[in-house]
Amino acid sequence: MISFDDAQKTVLSKKLETTPTQIPLLESIGNFYSADISADRNYPPFNRAAVDGIAFYWDGISPVKESYQIAGSIFAGEMWQKDIQAFECVWIMTGAPVPKQLNMLVRVEDISAQNNHIYFRKGLTFTRMQNIAKEGEDILKDTVVLTKGMRITPQHVSTLASLGYGFVPSYGFLTATILRTGNEITEPSTDVLAAWQIRDSNSFTIRSLLKDYPVTINMRSAQDTMEALVTQIEAGKHSNILILTGGVSAGAADLVPEALLACGFTCHFHKVEIRPGKPIWFGTHPTGCIAFGLPGNPFSVQIGVKVFVEPFIRACFNNRDKTFIHKILTHERLKKISFDEFIVADENIHGVCVKKHNGSGDISASLSSTGMIRHQAQKEKLEAGDTVDYYPWMINW
Template identity: 40%
Template sequence: MTTVAEAQKSIISQAKSFGEETLPLEKALGRVLAQPILADRDYPPFNRSTMDGYAVQAADFLDKKLSQLQLVERIHAGSVGTQEIHSGTCSKIMTGAPVPLGADAVVRVEDTQETSGLVTFNIETIRVGQNIAKQGEDAQSGQEILSNRSVITPQVSGVLAVTGNAQVTVARLPKIGIISTGNEVVSLGTPVQTHQIRDSNAWVVRGFFHSYQVDEISTTLAKDDKAVLQETVAGFLADKDIIILSGGVSKGDADYVPEILQLLGVQQIFHRVRIRPGGPIWFGTTPDGKAVFGLPGNPVSVQVACKVFIEPYLRTCLGLPLLSPLWLPFSGNRTKKTPFDEFFPCELIIHNGQTGVQAVRYNSSGDIAATAKSDGIVLQPAETEQLADNAVVAFYKW
């Protein structure tokens, strides 16, 4: 059996780009930039007033000790002043407007009084550059302002818009195939008998990929029948980039998934990991680099696998950095019953005046509701049999 760290390393080593595509900006939110973004001009593109006030020469106050100046014009944002500022003169200027030639400071309007074209200044100090954003101080023309592989957040969208990027090149997202196996599994909306369960794993995996904006997702059920399973998997291998199977990977008489995948030419990278829950996980790749994950059927195992194994693979494929855990104090005591790395659901709390985590009630990997009440999972390492109160733990937020 491989360790969690070894399994993650093996998975990441198989990651590859799904390519690139160009989208209009309005459809790119949440996607990953596949190109660096350069400033198309200086930002600000001119010396810009950061206050409503009066554009002046600082020397009139520092050297000449003037307190009253002649108003020569008013400059609004979106217009350009026509009068150069000389000693003894000023222009009224609005926030965002270009500072006129000759001016090197702006005095806010609250520190002035204007009467009949004369402006009296009630200020004690002034400095050159006061209340002026200098041309190019945010970014200079040609400077990289967004790096390749930046996620397009609302804030990034604003940068893309202001720099004129109506179209953006982004990392292409994968096509996903999800197969829930088992004679006992029925689809949502189908009448369920006592010995059956509704398929929840497909919704968990679908939701995980949706959180990364992936929407080309196909789901299906497959009975514990070799011929049916082989046909189903073969169909997904033909046109999907990532295939996720749940169930059928352990040692039961009807656990056919590893055998079927081998028959279809999927090369096994590993089978079984020293982890709880989810130990029977299977991972392999096709000759053309498609990834196949065979997950245990229990719901918590699937959720842990998405976070611990599938997310690092997807992020690496998209060029995103791996997520690091939060290191937080643990409230309570917990004894681990296995010699493996163990992940268990926890909720965020305020612990001794700071943010901490505590375990939520959790019966087993088949507990359908435990993770719904949690904020994420905590790792109890293989070598740590006992977690004591206030121990610092690695917390992975859902």
């Protein structure tokens, strides 16, 4: 038996090498930056008109002239090439570059035009650089805006496009095999079930929790016999990561630990001081394959992925982000056992509160909750208002 913190450390210490590559922008979402992302030039790249209007020069001291002569117009996508005299102005459209020698932009709503001259609305006040987005005020050239190891999120896509990252420095995919075990398990598409059969949900839970990670996932299944398990583990160990569900406890049908050892895996821990999820098994193979043996209960599978598999995958891509966030607990909670406990919980506007359910075997527990909280081993009581680690079920980038 190993503590939760030690188990996490052990898992992270076995992180795999990954290979930097370039992936097309929209396909890179969910991957991780293999290099810093920086600005190739100033943003805006020029003094940019923030409104439609007329631009001219003002020294900021003498009164602004009553009228300016229109020297021409500038559209977005054009650069003004000519000189501009002190008595002249130019029409300029939103998004167009304001000529460097001009420092004033007055909105079209505040002027009138007549005989190639403009006149200002009465009572206007003027500020230099008004309505002009200054070159570099958004991002300066060479500024690092996103760093190696961060996850590539949908939120980044727009900035990456602006900065010219049609391809994003990220990583080649890892491979994983999910091996579900259990004589009672059938495919979800099975319409007619024997009374003792249940449909596989765990492998789908894992695939949905790992959705968008740069991991290619294969599926295998085995009956509860040494022969079936060894055959499937031998095939699955060609993946980088092998995730087994079920058969990992101490019952007479729990052959997974023995089968993994028979296939040449070394056990780094079996059983962790957490509830539920205690029987979790973790080991490595000399060929480099990493094996997670998760218990077969739906909630235990979710815990195993959230606290071990996800952090492990992130570590392989040099990402140290947590898979939890901090939330305020809205009620007190007494500890039931000396282990780290994970409890299904519901997010609300003030924080999170624990949800009642029947046990880790429930299939509806995750539907009727938004995530889970951790009640740490050493805390006998959590108070209302305490900050807790909250693991949302939904993608947590």
